[in-house]
């Protein structure tokens with residue numbers, strides 16, 4: 001989140017159980033969003049002036065700005081800045097990366113796990129960058145299918161590896177809270193390039209992530 005720090009932004013920090021949370025906000029944007037949320041509260045039949053709701057528009061505005069901070073990030077640049085030359089040519093897997101995103105149709109959360117693998121060809125990347133790339137795309141309005149292919153394409157284009165695999169398993173609150181109300185359904189999407197298009201390599205990856213949905 002600090003990749004493109006704007007000095008005009010406000011920074012709030014609080015340390016909770018050793019976890020440092022840094023949120024940055026743009027005050028003008030927060031004001032416009034808060035005004036819009038105040039209108040929404042009125043439209044649903046609430047009174048935005050009652051005590052419990054007084055600070056709600058501002059809280060929701062800050063929350064939305066945090067939940068969509070991926071628009072301010074440049075995932076390709078993140079990978080390029082941590083790309084190293086290395087002769088390793090075995091599969092590198094980062095599994096169980098938590099994702100929290102918002103579906104672009106209802107702006108309701110979808111959340112679950114992403115599993116990402118690549119087979120390097122002369123270049124590797126600092127391993128912590130993979131979850132950051134996942135987050136940079138997830139923290140936007142998304143559909144799960146596009147999230148999956150954007151992560152794949154970003155790794156493919158910046159590292160030019162022998163292959164990339166991305167699997168995402170997620171619960172969609174727009175399905176669970178409304179619509180068809182399927183409480184426990186999991187949506188799985190996958191995207192592969194290069195050597196992962198070969199059955200043997202793909203099966204090895206799928207058995208290593210230990211999932212049976214695919």
Ligand SMILES: [Zn+2]
Nearest residue numbers: 103105106174
């Ligand atoms: Zn939806």
